[in-house]
Structure formats: structure tokens, C-alpha cells
Amino acid sequence: MLVLSDIHSNYTALKTVLDNVEPFEAVLFTGDIVGFGPHPNECVNVIRKLDVKSVIGNHDHAIIRNDFSSYPVDVGKADLINRSMITPGNLEWVRSQPETFDLEIDGLKVSLIHANSVTPLMGYVHQRDAIKRSSEFKGLTGADLLILGHTHRPYIHRRREFTILNPGSVGIPRDESRASFMYLDIEDGEFDVVHTRVEYDYDANADAMSKLGLPEQYVERMRTGPVPRT
Numbered sequence: 001m002l003v004l005s006d007i008h009s010n011y012t013a014l015k016t017v018l019d020n021v022e023p024f025e026a027v028l029f030t031g032d033i034v035g036f037g038p039h040p041n042e043c044v045n046v047i048r049k050l051d052v053k054s055v056i057g058n059h060d061h062a063i064i065r066n067d068f069s070s071y072p073v074d075v076g077k078a079d080l081i082n083r084s085m086i087t088p089g090n091l092e093w094v095r096s097q098p099e100t101f102d103l104e105i106d107g108l109k110v111s112l113i114h115a116n117s118v119t120p121l122m123g124y125v126h127q128r129d130a131i132k133r134s135s136e137f138k139g140l141t142g143a144d145l146l147i148l149g150h151t152h153r154p155y156i157h158r159r160r161e162f163t164i165l166n167p168g169s170v171g172i173p174r175d176e177s178r179a180s181f182m183y184l185d186i187e188d189g190e191f192d193v194v195h196t197r198v199e200y201d202y203d204a205n206a207d208a209m210s211k212l213g214l215p216e217q218y219v220e221r222m223r224t225g226p227v228p229r230t
Contacts, residue, residue, distance in 0.1 A: 001105075003167045003182040003193075005030040005114075005149030007047075008059065009037030009082055010171030010222075012208075013179040014046060016200035017170055022183065026050070030149035030167070031057025031114035034094060036075075036218060037171055038208035040082045044090040056097040057114040057149065058121040064095045074215040081212055102143065107189030111143035115150040127155035130164040138162040145191065154180050154195055165193055177202060177225035 002024040007014050027050050034040040036059070047054070062068050063083045068076030086094075099120040101112040111117075116125045117140040125133070125148055134157060137146055146164045153175045154168030168180025178197035185192045206222035 001025060001184040001186065002027045003030075003147060003165070003184050004028070004170055005167050005181075006032045006057070006152050006169035006171060007034075007037075007043050008032055008169070008171035009034050009040040009043055010179075010205055011037070011039035011042035011046070012202075012205040013170050013200045014043055016198055017179050017181055018046065020198050021181075021196075024183070027052040027054075028110070028112060028147055028184065029054035030112055030147055031055045031097070032059045032149065033057070034063055034082050034086060035059030035079045036082070036214070038205065038212050038214065040086045041090050044086070044093060048090075048093055053101055053103060053112065054097050055101050055112045055114050056094065056099055056121070060094050060097070061121055064091065074217060078214050078218060081214060085212075102141070106186045108145060108186050108191055109143045110145045110147065111141040112147050113141075114148070116148065117141050117146070124151050125164070125166075126151055126153065127157060127166075130155065130157040130166075134159060134162060134164060137164065144189070154182070156193060156195070163191075163193075167195070168197075172221075172226075174226045 029052055033043050068079050103110050113120050116123045117137045148166045152169035155166050157164045167182040170179045173180050178199050180197050183194045206219050209219045
């Protein structure tokens, strides 16, 4: 099973991931398929063809509502361009995704949420927060495995009775440039997870962003990678 998050209209990265993955039966996706990048329709078209269980992300939500007032100006500009491009059918598909999704896979209770169990669309849960709030999130979800996104930074926090994992970002990683995702293998209520990264054509994606007039700071970030956090 493939675990993805935060594609952000980066079809170049998404296609490279799908071209390089091992065989998988289904996809678990924790939201933000659109926003920032140049190819919202291509990304939605690809994901819609897969056996995917997914939730909505905060940028998905803003584009659905066509309201970017809570974001910085350049973020709102990028998302507004995405909103102007997305087809009605793809917009409706994004709109149809829930804020939370609970499912049971071969005896394992899994909960998908974009940001966190209290406020599904907002509020970062970094690894240090997952460690501190593990019991709280276990109580709120009742899951064995909670899969989050939103931070664009991958981690796995595993306890005997409860695990929180974040696959990182396909489209805009914040810790390094390579697209980030995970494999999840579930059998008889037990699971193994493997974190993987792939390089893709960063300039091709950045060039497409530039042609659309997306904010230059995001174009350059695509070319050079994220600025390390101090």
C-alpha cells in the first residue's frame, strides 16, 4: 500500500513517484492534492484513477471555497491560479473528500487526517508533538495507526499499541528536495512501514510554474530545495 501526502499540484514529482514505486494495491492519501504547483488537473486525474482512500487538506479546502484571505498574499496568489485552472469535475472530486477517514485493513484500525485529530485542516504535528500527544490522539481516534500530513516532513512515531506516521510531501518537501512517500504492508493486524524518496526533474516543474506566473519565491524553491530550518 502506498502512503502519500501534500502533492500540491506537482505532477512532475507525482509521476516520478508512481513510475518508480514497487507494485501496490491501494493508496492512502492525507490531502493537499492541489495548491502552489502548476498542474492541479493532471494530479487529480492520476489520483482519481487509483484505488485511493483520501482526506481533504487545508489548501484543497481554500481552493474549494475560493477564499484565500487567511493565507499570506503569495500563497493566496498561487492557490487562486490553481482555482482558475481546475476543471469543475476535478473540483467536485476534491470537494467530495472528507476531513477524516477511518477504515479497517486486515484487522488494523487506520485513521487518515491531514493536520491533526483536534483540528483536521490546521495545526502542525511535528515528530516532537506526536511523541508528546500520542495518548491524546489515540483517545480521539481509537485507531491503531494514525496517518497525518501537513508538515511536509516525514517521521514515524511507533509505540506498541499506537503509531503515528507522516509520509512527508511528494510535491514540496520541507526537509530536502526529493519527493517523499511511504510503503505500508499490513497483515493480520500487524504492519511494516518503509520511508522512501525519489529525485525528479525540479527544473521542469519550476519552469511550468514560472510560465503560469506563480510567485517567484516558490519557483526558485522548486529549483533549489527548501531553506534548512535553524
